[in-house]
Amino acid sequence: MALTVSETLSVGRAAKRRQIWSVGGGKGGIGKSLIAASLGWQLARMGQRVVLVDADLGGANLHTCLGLPSPARTLADFIQRRLDTIEEALTETGAPGLRLLSGAGDLLTAANIKHMQKVRVLNKIRGLDVDVVLIDIGAGTSFNSLDFFLLSDVAVLAVVPEPSSIENGYRFIKSALYRRLRAAAPHAGVRNLVDTALDPKNDLGLRTPVDLVARVEQEDVEAAAALRREMGSFHPRFVINEVRDDRDVAIGHQLVAACGRHLGLRASYAGYVHFEDAVWRAVRRRRLFMADAPTSRAAEEIRQLTRGLLKGETLGPGY
Ligand SMILES: Nc1ncnc2c1ncn2[C@@H]1O[C@H](COP(=O)(O)OP(=O)(O)OP(=O)(O)O)[C@@H](O)[C@H]1O
Numbered sequence: 504m505a506l507t508v509s510e511t512l513s514v515g516r517a518a519k520r521r522q523i524w525s526v527g528g529g530k531g532g533i534g535k536s537l538i539a540a541s542l543g544w545q546l547a548r549m550g551q552r553v554v555l556v557d558a559d560l561g562g563a564n565l566h567t568c569l570g571l572p573s574p575a576r577t578l579a580d581f582i583q584r585r586l587d588t589i590e591e592a593l594t595e596t597g598a599p600g601l602r603l604l605s606g607a608g609d610l611l612t613a614a615n616i617k618h619m620q621k622v623r624v625l626n627k628i629r630g631l632d633v634d635v636v637l638i639d640i641g642a643g644t645s646f647n648s649l650d651f652f653l654l655s656d657v658a659v660l661a662v663v664p665e666p667s668s669i670e671n672g673y674r675f676i677k678s679a680l681y682r683r684l685r686a687a688a689p690h691a692g693v694r695n696l697v698d699t700a701l702d703p704k705n706d707l708g709l710r711t712p713v714d715l716v717a718r719v720e721q722e723d724v725e726a727a728a729a730l731r732r733e734m735g736s737f738h739p740r741f742v743i744n745e746v747r748d749d750r751d752v753a754i755g756h757q758l759v760a761a762c763g764r765h766l767g768l769r770a771s772y773a774g775y776v777h778f779e780d781a782v783w784r785a786v787r788r789r790r791l792f793m794a795d796a797p798t799s800r801a802a803e804e805i806r807q808l809t810r811g812l813l814k815g816e817t818l819g820p821g822y
């Protein structure tokens with residue numbers, strides 16, 4: 504039986520379980536930052552202590568979504584050791600329970616963040632004393648983006664109903680999955696097969712992760728089982744943004760089906776948000792639509808999405 508929201512919250516508190524949520528999408532300008540900001544805002548409204556992380560290190564603008572000026576202290580200050588603790592880099596948003604860790608500033612160096620620095624930042628982010636750390640991972644399929652996505656308890660993939668966004672979203676999930684499978688490969692033989700599969704025109708005819716695992720199984724049954732376990736523990740959740748009609752809504756189900764068929768993944772459809780004038784008008788006023796237009800359909804859909812994500816619910820085929 505599903506838990507109520509308050510039960511979920513109290514379970515979370517009792518276990519002191521910090522959750523990492525992330526919003527990715529593989530493509531620019533599709534509403535990732537707005538979705539991250541509004542999910543964070545709504546979680547805080549529901550009593551969660553939230554830190555929003557703007558990990559779009561090369562093009563941070565989450566503060567603008569929240570109607571804030573460019574933050575004085577950023578993640579880059581911490582990465583470059585101008586601040587001793589990550590807590591000092593947090594900015595109050597004005598909404599109770601919601602703070603921001605901005606990626607703005609020193610763009611080039613931060614965007615090319617080195618591996619050791621990344622490990623240090625990830626560990627510090629994991630260690631923040633909050634209920635939910637919510638990461639806006641920005642566009643693209645760089646290893647930085649994939650790693651932020653893969654480390655999340657709740658990995659949200661935003662897509663708009665346009666072919667390029669759908670393709671990018673699917674490719675993003677596929678790249679993340681291959682990265683995870685490569686990390687889980689028990690020996691060089693399997694790693695080499697993963698690398699071969701990464702080339703879409705490889706000679707072995709490995710076109711999908713499902714093909715890859717079938718091939719690994721011919722050589723090493725235990726390794727194939729390990730890869731299947733990795734596939735089984737990765738649950739990306741699709742959110743379709745800028746929906747205009749029922750056909751747009753159906754795209755979420757199609758993506759879930761494609762992930763199952765070709766990637767061997769149990770993805771889910773977490774919800775959708777309509778295209779609404781209230782949303783972009785609020786952006787122009789430098790306000791978040793959740794605060795600026797709380798009675799809008801998009802605001803109600805975000806509230807529903809947040810409740811569903813907290814409870815782990817998904818949209819059934821009737822939606
Ligand atoms: N549901 C919606 N209804 C109306 N307009 C929307 C909606 N979602 C997004 N937009 C418009 O799309 C713009 C881009 O949104 P946002 O900045 O969140 O995208 P992004 O994916 O984070 O972009 P980037 O990749 O550049 O970081 C918003 O400023 C807003 O004008």
Ligand SMILES: [Mg+2]
Pocket residue numbers: 535536537559564639641
């Ligand atoms: Mg953005």
